[in-house]
Amino acid sequence: MKIAIVGTGFVADYYMTTLRNHPELVLAGAWDRDAARLKEFCAFHGVSAYPDLETLLGDPEVRIVANLTTPESHYEISRRGLGAGKHVYCEKPLAMGFEQAQELIAMARQQGLTLAAAPANGLSDAHELVAQALRDNKIGRPRLVYAAMEDGPVFRDKWATWRSRSGAVWPGLHEFEVGCTLEHAGYALSWLVSLFGPVESVTAFAALTFPDKGPGTGALVMAPDFSVGCLQFRSGLVARLSSGLAAPRDRSLQVFGDGGSITVRDLWDNRSAVHLEQADAPRPLLGRVLTRLEARLGAALPWKPAPGIRLKYPDGARPALPAFPSQIDFAGGIAAQAQAIAAGQEPVFSGALALHITELALALNGARDLPQPYRMRSSF
Structure with a gap:
């Protein structure tokens, strides 16, 4: 085609x-x-x-x-x-x-x-791995989700020097005007709605927390650089999604169910590490050792492994992916x-589903000007 x-x-x-x-x-x-x-x-x-x-x-x-x-x-x-x-x-x-x-x-x-x-x-191998685990009832009924689209303090980096492979300038000033929520929340929202269905309402907060982002930003009318929303799904599940440009980079997703949890390390990685922790399964040895070490030291360790066991991907050819900062099959x-x-069918992320994701991103980005909770007008 x-x-x-x-x-x-x-x-x-x-x-x-x-x-x-x-x-x-x-x-x-x-x-x-x-x-x-x-x-x-x-x-x-x-x-x-x-x-x-x-x-x-x-x-x-x-x-x-x-x-x-x-x-x-x-x-x-x-x-x-x-x-x-x-x-x-x-x-x-x-x-x-x-x-x-x-x-x-x-x-x-x-x-x-x-x-x-x-x-x-939302079409990644990681998404399918998580969807299959949910279909197989590995953690029982999902109840709560934590998702993050924190891109790190980009404005403190040397973003003015960033170029694409063919030489395009990264449009930093324009990104600050549009805002991190409209630019990035969709990466989490595509997972959330495709896994858990339509959202009924959103209770959100958004703010411009760093108005001075360096040279060239003084005259800009900038969008919020931080947003957080609690999404109430029709199924009863609740999700919290944060988006920002200041906190350390975090593009993870955690699903908590009646019988355990699923942790996805990076939603921008086609084959992200995915860990499954089942409530009735023994904890991995490393996790148990580190927990005991914390008790002995009387202090929390700065790093601990994701809870549970790492799920394996089926064998298959590895696609060509961007080297940095994401590992997404964009053309997919x-x-x-x-x-x-x-095939004469409706594409997955099109029509009513695409509209629902767009409305959610707009509701999160515009939280300062919208009544809370915001009642969704679209569904699928």
């Missing part, structure tokens, strides 16, 4: 790195409003450049448009793609407002098209969409 890329900024290189995992996808070309950046991207990757967006959208061979533009452009580019009769795969969020995202989903449905949304980490989301289209 032929695809085309709109937007050749920093994240586009992650898609190009992982496109090789999916030979069923054929990249027809790319376009960007920044002509210099488009030329640099196409030269590095050996990709054809479209002269303008109209030509790209008018290419009859292109079935899927990958919308990798900046968040405030997502709505307009996706709307134009759908209007041209193309299926669209959109980076997160679908739009900067719920009504716009709702409009796009309705438009796709009316035209018999699919609108799928990133992130693709487009491939899943293409496979669903070919």
Whole structure:
């Protein structure tokens, strides 16, 4: 299936790195409003450049448009793609407002098209490993989840020097304007809703805690750099999700059930370490030894292993993944969409599910201006 890329900024290189995992996808070309950046991207990757967006959208061979533009452009580019009769795969969020995202989903449905949304980490091997453990009732009924999308104090790093493989500048100032919640909460939300179903309400708090993020940030109107939300699921499960740009890096997920717990070390890792602790199983020797050592010392140790045993992945080929900072098969989301289209099915992270994830991210990011608890308007 032929695809085309709109937007050749920093994240586009992650898609190009992982496109090789999916030979069923054929990249027809790319376009960007920044002509210099488009030329640099196409030269590095050996990709054809479209002269303008109209030509790209008018290419009859292109079935899927990958919308990798900046968040405030997502709505307009996706709307134009759908209007041209193309299926669209959109980076997160679908739009900067719920009504716009709702409009796009309705438009796709009316035209018999699919609108799928990133992130693709909800399609990872780690996700399937956890889903299988839950299906096998390894920890009984899940009751509580702790999830984190803490990216560390990025603004204190030398982010102005960061470049993608093909030379794109990491858009730090723009990321601070959009905010860490809209940029990153989706990586946890995609796991949460696909594992545990729809959310009924969210009680959230968001704040701008570090208004001075260094040179160039003084004149910015910045989004919250910290948010925390408690999600009440229709099933009765409760989840806590925090997102931030100051606390030490933590992209973990812990599920607590009647009969034990599951711990995922890194939601950005396709094959993250996943540990299972069952309430009626003996604790691993190392954990018991360290607990006794703490009692003898009268102090908590700075490090202890994840509780339980590490689950094994089935043998299989390892996909090509970005080297840093994530190990996500970005193009896997487009491939899943293409496979669903070919089979006449709805892609997993599309339609009502994509709208639900978008609404959750917007509710967390906009917690300062919304009544609490926030009652979800979407479901799936």
